[in-house]
Amino acid sequence: MSLRQLRETPVPEGAEERAWEVARAAYEARDPAPARRRSPLRPALALAAAVAAAGVLASPPGWSLIHSIRVAVGVKEAQTELFSLPAPGRLLVVSQRGLWVVQRDGSRRLLGGYRDAAWSPHGLYLAATRPDEVVALDPKGQVRWTLPRPGARFPSWTGSFTDTRIAYVAAGRLHVVAGDGTGDHALGPAATVAPAWRPGGGRVLAYATPRGLAVYDADRAAVLWSARGRPVRLEWSSDGARLLARGPVGLQVFDARGRVVAEDDPSDATHDADAAFVPGTHRVAVIRVHGAQSDLFDLATGRTLFRGTGAFGQVVAAPDGRWLLVTWPTADQWVFVRAAGAPRIRAVAGIIRQLGPGVRVAGWCC
Amino acid sequence: MASRSRDERAAVQGAQRGSLPDFESLFRLHWAPAYRAAYLVVRDAAAAEDIAQEAFLAAVRALDRFDRRRPFGPWLHRIVVNRAIDWARRRELRREVGGDALTAEPAPPETSPDRGLVDALAGLTADHRAVIVLRYLLEYTPGEIAELLDLPRGTVNSRLRRALDQLKGRVE
Numbered sequence: 001m002s003l004r005q006l007r008e009t010p011v012p013e014g015a016e017e018r019a020w021e022v023a024r025a026a027y028e029a030r031d032p033a034p035a036r037r038r039s040p041l042r043p044a045l046a047l048a049a050a051v052a053a054a055g056v057l058a059s060p061p062g063w064s065l066i067h068s069i070r071v072a073v074g075v076k077e078a079q080t081e082l083f084s085l086p087a088p089g090r091l092l093v094v095s096q097r098g099l100w101v102v103q104r105d106g107s108r109r110l111l112g113g114y115r116d117a118a119w120s121p122h123g124l125y126l127a128a129t130r131p132d133e134v135v136a137l138d139p140k141g142q143v144r145w146t147l148p149r150p151g152a153r154f155p156s157w158t159g160s161f162t163d164t165r166i167a168y169v170a171a172g173r174l175h176v177v178a179g180d181g182t183g184d185h186a187l188g189p190a191a192t193v194a195p196a197w198r199p200g201g202g203r204v205l206a207y208a209t210p211r212g213l214a215v216y217d218a219d220r221a222a223v224l225w226s227a228r229g230r231p232v233r234l235e236w237s238s239d240g241a242r243l244l245a246r247g248p249v250g251l252q253v254f255d256a257r258g259r260v261v262a263e264d265d266p267s268d269a270t271h272d273a274d275a276a277f278v279p280g281t282h283r284v285a286v287i288r289v290h291g292a293q294s295d296l297f298d299l300a301t302g303r304t305l306f307r308g309t310g311a312f313g314q315v316v317a318a319p320d321g322r323w324l325l326v327t328w329p330t331a332d333q334w335v336f337v338r339a340a341g342a343p344r345i346r347a348v349a350g351i352i353r354q355l356g357p358g359v360r361v362a363g364w365c366c
Numbered sequence: 367m368a369s370r371s372r373d374e375r376a377a378v379q380g381a382q383r384g385s386l387p388d389f390e391s392l393f394r395l396h397w398a399p400a401y402r403a404a405y406l407v408v409r410d411a412a413a414a415e416d417i418a419q420e421a422f423l424a425a426v427r428a429l430d431r432f433d434r435r436r437p438f439g440p441w442l443h444r445i446v447v448n449r450a451i452d453w454a455r456r457r458e459l460r461r462e463v464g465g466d467a468l469t470a471e472p473a474p475p476e477t478s479p480d481r482g483l484v485d486a487l488a489g490l491t492a493d494h495r496a497v498i499v500l501r502y503l504l505e506y507t508p509g510e511i512a513e514l515l516d517l518p519r520g521t522v523n524s525r526l527r528r529a530l531d532q533l534k535g536r537v538e
Binding site for chain 1: 381386389390393394397398401402405406411415416418419420422423426427429483484487498499501502503533
């Protein structure tokens with residue numbers, strides 16, 4: 001009897017590649033650790049590394065996981081195609097194939113090879129980035145203007161029909177440019193995190209600094225308040241009265257003066273993978289990943305809205321606040337969870353086949 | 367061996383800095399042994415895939431906090447084997463009726479280890495399977511196994527001895 005034979009235990013065909021796809025997606029979606037400051041040149045290098053590591057969710061499924069998912073959560077009746085969205089508005093989706101606009105009736109248009117994008121305030125235009133370039137285009141893909149900037153990422157658009165501003169991050173600095181592509185200027189050091197304009201009047205912007213977050217009034221050229229931390233996602237409530245700052249593990253909700261009014265600090269074994277305000281409310285929907293399971297829950301009440309095996313990726317709220325879109329990379333599914341009224345779920349499978357690997361929802365707009 | 371250890375440390379360091387190729391080299395180096403270890407403890411291919419995959423997802427989550435001076439393999443194997451033991455124990459608890467049917471497995475491919483050995487291994491408890499897998503598949507010393515499983519070394523030695531005795535009795 002030779003126990004060395006155990007090393008010849010066969011591995012199922014394709015298992016390693018299935019596992020690699022999931023592990024790679026998780027690796028690319030992780031929040032990179034902050035770089036240690038060693039020399040004046042280091043911040044720029046660290047930012048470049050962070051840009052390179054700030055990937056998107058991608059994952060052909062691990063079939064064994066999928067089996068348990070479908071048994072466990074009852075989305076085996078998932079639609080095979082994204083026939084329609086359950087709420088008004090259009091989705092902006094980025095994948096390795098490029099930037100997509102998905103209409104409510106399910107029709108979709110591939111606009112090109114952009115890696116980040118955001119709607120203009122009324123959904124008439126898009127701001128997007130390619131490597132070293134900010135681009136404004138219309139929803140049919142026609143480019144209106146371009147602005148070459150090294151390492152440009154994460155455009156965010158605000159304003160009225162006649163006067164708009166786009167904020168973005170490039171080479172470790174926060175920039176703001178007018179909606180017509182003129183007057184670009186750098187405001188100061190920034191982490192590579194999407195800035196967020198406060199809805200409503202004025203031009204107030206939340207952005208991640210190297211040491212935390214700052215809320216900046218662009219009209220008065222003044223920082224209104226700041227907080228320490230390491231935010232990786234910033235989002236305002238639809239009335240502009242609350243700011244959600246999600247970190248690598250937990251999250252905080254600030255009021256207009258920068259006071260923490262709610263927070264979630266998970267234990268070591270879990271983390272908050274994403275969170276979003278429900279429009280029209282101050283409710284926050286949170287994705288908590290713990291072990292091989294993920295929950296979508298309401299931060300205020302703790303009520304679980306949806307639960308599944310594997311890792312959920314993003315939660316994105318419909319403009320009318322009635323539905324939440326949960327991306328589920330390990331299942332290669334999107335799940336629409338009703339946020340108001342009686343619980344209801346709609347699932348769509350085959351997201352990678354339809355939109356490409358590395359799918360990330362960049363916005364759900366008007 | 368020392369070179370491999372250096373390579374692994376470099377890969378961990380690279381992966382922490384965001385290098386996908388370095389992370390992939392860690393994955394390629396460790397996934398198959400992790401799968402085999404899980405499979406030999408749980409005797410369920412789908413569960414073994416899940417366990418190996420979850421171990422790597424745990425590795426991704428903990429990557430930034432990982433002490434790069436420590437070897438990556440034992441850390442990963444500790445997760446895999448402990449999860450596999452937990453899974454096997456839970457299955458034992460669930461097995462109320464039809465236990466024989468639950469252990470039925472399709473015939474292994476030609477390249478698999480001797481069927482008698484695999485069947486004999488299946489007859490051990492999960493704890494005993496785990497120490498055999500750690501010793502003879504992953505080649506840890508009894509002292510290292512004791513650290514991995516958080517057990518006294520004497521317990522590991524006695525489990526190894528009993529497991530080997532039972533295996534010999536079943537195979538012969």
